[in-house]
Amino acid sequence: MSSLATAPEITQAVACEAIQGLTATPKTLSPWLFYDEAGSHLFEQITELPEYYLTRTERSILTAHADEILAQAAAGRRLTLIELGAGTATKTGLLLAAAVRRQGTVLYQPVDVSETALDEARQNIESDIPGVTVHPQVADYTTEPLQLNRPSNTRTLALYIGSSIGNFSPHDAHDVLRNLRTQLQPDDTLLLGTDLVKDVPTLLAAYNDASGTTAAFNRNILTRLNRELGTDFRIDHFHHKAIWNALESRIEMHLESSTAQRVRIPANAASTAKTIDLAAGETIHTENSYKFTPTTVATLLQSAGFTPTQTWHDPNNLFAVTLATT
Ligand code: AVI
Numbered sequence: 421m422s423s424l425a426t427a428p429e430i431t432q433a434v435a436c437e438a439i440q441g442l443t444a445t446p447k448t449l450s451p452w453l454f455y456d457e458a459g460s461h462l463f464e465q466i467t468e469l470p471e472y473y474l475t476r477t478e479r480s481i482l483t484a485h486a487d488e489i490l491a492q493a494a495a496g497r498r499l500t501l502i503e504l505g506a507g508t509a510t511k512t513g514l515l516l517a518a519a520v521r522r523q524g525t526v527l528y529q530p531v532d533v534s535e536t537a538l539d540e541a542r543q544n545i546e547s548d549i550p551g552v553t554v555h556p557q558v559a560d561y562t563t564e565p566l567q568l569n570r571p572s573n574t575r576t577l578a579l580y581i582g583s584s585i586g587n588f589s590p591h592d593a594h595d596v597l598r599n600l601r602t603q604l605q606p607d608d609t610l611l612l613g614t615d616l617v618k619d620v621p622t623l624l625a626a627y628n629d630a631s632g633t634t635a636a637f638n639r640n641i642l643t644r645l646n647r648e649l650g651t652d653f654r655i656d657h658f659h660h661k662a663i664w665n666a667l668e669s670r671i672e673m674h675l676e677s678s679t680a681q682r683v684r685i686p687a688n689a690a691s692t693a694k695t696i697d698l699a700a701g702e703t704i705h706t707e708n709s710y711k712f713t714p715t716t717v718a719t720l721l722q723s724a725g726f727t728p729t730q731t732w733h734d735p736n737n738l739f740a741v742t743l744a745t746t
Contacts, residue, residue, distance in 0.1 A: 437452075438651070499522075513549060628660070682698075
C-alpha cells in the first residue's frame with residue numbers, strides 16, 4: 421500500500437489480498453488485514469491480557485535498561501530516534517524520556533501506515549515528555565524508503581520493537597532489516613525486540629486467551645471483509661485456532677470453518693464475482709508469530725548486515741531486546 425492510499429485504494433488492496441489468499445491452497449489471509457479500527461482496538465486489549473506476556477515484558481526490559489541502551493547507542497554523541505511500525509508508540513516513551521535525560525532534547529521520527537496512530541503518538545509524546553520533537557512519517561516501511569531527517573553530528577537509533585519482526589517469514593524479515601540497513605549510516609544502531617522460544621503452554625495461552633479477545637481479533641478479519649468487500653462469511657461458523665509449529669518455531673493462527681460454506685466475493689470487489697468453497701474443518705491461515713533463540717536473532721541480524729552488540733532479557737528469558745550496530 422502507498423503512503424497516500426485513499427479509501428478506494430485500501431479497499432482495492434484488501435480485495436487483492438483476499439482474492440489471492442482465499443484462492444490459494446491452503447487458504448491464507450495476510451495479517452495486515454487485522455488492523456482496521458476495531459482490530460487495532462482489539463490488539464490494544466490483547467497487549468493488556470494476563471496471558472499476553474510480550475508487551476509488559478518488553479516494557480519491563482526497557483524500564484530497567486533504557487539509560488544503558490541509549491548510552492551504548494549514543495557512544496558519546498547525540499541521538500535521533502526513528503521507529504518502524506510505531507503505532508501509538510506507547511513503549512517508546514521510556515526510551516524518549518531517557519534520551520531527554522541524557523541530551524535535553526531529542527528528535528523522534530515514528531513511521532507507520534496508520535496516520536491516526538501517528539497523530540495519537542505525537543499528541544501523547546509531545547504533551548507527556550517535553551523536549552521531544554515528533555516528526556511522523558506515514559509510510560509502509562516494508563516497501564517505501566524512510567524520509568530520515570539527520571541533524572548534523574547525531575547518530576540514528578532505529579527502533580523496531582514489539583516483536584513486529586516476528587510476523588514476517590524469515591525471508592521477509594531479512595528483507596525488512598536489510599532495507600533498513602541500507603538506509604542507515606556507519607555508527608547508527610538498531611534496537612530489535614524479539615519474542616523468545618519458551619514452554620509451549622505459555623506460548624499457546626498468549627494466543628488463545630481465556631477472555632476470547634484473540635479469537636475476536638482473529639475473526640474480525642472476516643468481519644472486515646464482509647463489511648468492506650461485501651463477502652458473506654458466516655463468521656459464527658469459524659473457530660479461532662492457535663497452534664505451535666515447532667519445526668518453523670512459530671505460533672500460527674488459523675480460522676477453522678465448522679461447516680462447509682460457499683463464500684461469494686462480489687463483482688465490485690473482484691473483477692468478476694468469485695465463489696470460494698470451504699470444506700467443514702478447512703482453515704484459513706491468518707498469522708505467523710515467529711519465536712527466536714539468541715542464536716536465531718543474531719543470525720537474522722548478521723544476515724541483514726548488522727552486528728549485534730548487546731542483548732537485554734527479563735529474568736525469565738521470555739523476551740529479548742538486542743542492540744546492533746551497522
Ligand atoms: C503485532 N504482533 C507482534 C502480535 C504477535 O504477538 O505476533 C500480533 C498478535 N497476534 C495475536 N496476538 C497478537
